[in-house]
Each structure stands twice: as C-alpha cells, then as structure tokens.
Amino acid sequence: MGQQTTEVEPEPEQRAEMDIDPTLSKESKRQREGTGNIGAFGKRTGSSDLRFFEGILPEIDGEILSDHSIEEQFSTALDNLEAALADNRNATFGDVMKLEIQLTDPSATEAIDHVYESRFDDVELPPRTVVGVCSLPGGADVQLDVIAAEE
Structure with a gap:
C-alpha cells in the first residue's frame, strides 16, 4: 500500500539542532521534523x-x-x-x-x-x-x- 506523506518544515530551533548534529541520519532528521507540535x-x-x-x-x-x-x-x-x-x-x-x-x-x-x-x-x-x-x-x-x- 502506498503512503502519503506531507513535508513539514522544522521549527528554526529544530533546524539549527539538526544542522548542528551531523550524526543524525536523513531518516532520523525527517522523523524529527515537526515534533514541536x-x-x-x-x-x-x-x-x-x-x-x-x-x-x-x-x-x-x-x-x-x-x-x-x-x-x-x-x-x-x-x-x-x-x-x-x-x-x-x-x-x-x-x-x-x-x-x-x-x-x-x-x-x-x-x-x-x-x-x-x-x-x-x-x-x-x-x-x-x-x-x-x-x-x-x-x-x-x-x-x-x-x-x-x-x-
């Protein structure tokens, strides 16, 4: 079954955290986007x-x-x-x-x-x-x- 996903822009502080931590995988970064809601x-x-x-x-x-x-x-x-x-x-x-x-x-x-x-x-x-x-x-x-x- 295909899945629909919606891109969510991370909050500025989350973006900074993700940009700073180069050890996060692309998938891990994607999963953390939008978690401030x-x-x-x-x-x-x-x-x-x-x-x-x-x-x-x-x-x-x-x-x-x-x-x-x-x-x-x-x-x-x-x-x-x-x-x-x-x-x-x-x-x-x-x-x-x-x-x-x-x-x-x-x-x-x-x-x-x-x-x-x-x-x-x-x-x-x-x-x-x-x-x-x-x-x-x-x-x-x-x-x-x-x-x-x-x-």
Whole structure:
C-alpha cells in the first residue's frame, strides 16, 4: 500500500539542532521534523503503518469541557479521537491498537469503563493504560494518547 506523506518544515530551533548534529541520519532528521507540535493529530514515523495521536482533550470549538463530568469529558475526547481517525484515511475505532488514558483522578477509571466499553462495542477492545497525572491543559480531567494502524 502506498503512503502519503506531507513535508513539514522544522521549527528554526529544530533546524539549527539538526544542522548542528551531523550524526543524525536523513531518516532520523525527517522523523524529527515537526515534533514541536502539540494537540490531537496523527503522525506517522518512518515507513510504518502506525499513526500516533497525542493530546486528545475533551474540547469543543477550542473550549475544554473542564466543568463537565468525567464520563462526558471522556466521551467528548473519544468523539475527537473518532474525528481525528476519520481524517486519517477514514480510520475507525477498529484501527486503534493502544489507548493511553490520562486521568487527574485515577479512581475515576471505573466511571469511564462503561463509556469505553460502549464506544468500542462493535470492535475488540484495544489494550489500554490508565495513567494518573497531576494536571492537564485547560483544567481537563482526561486526555488520550492513541496508536492506530492503517489497514
């Protein structure tokens, strides 16, 4: 299967770092381009068919839903993941290989279990890790990092 890639210009400080370090291979330099970005978007590394989505938050139109319940926040983050997957070659929850859920209150794991199971109801549940964190951007209580495979 052919792969589409988009050239990303590195940030000036990254370009300087890459120019200074002659030991980096061309492939290594290419993989490091654009890594200063944050937010929910997919990245491919090397020539693999894996996509990495990072920093998926419970936000709508740029507003973090920090005053909503953990179930609502998690459901919204999953909505955002679903949209990000669809934007990347029409991927679906069935393409998710690994899900990391970052929670400001790890005891909320049970509260999000039913949302997790209902949203992945028609596919095999992907492996997941729940990580407790001190804080998240915008006062969110949940954030997702995801690995998906292109089929």
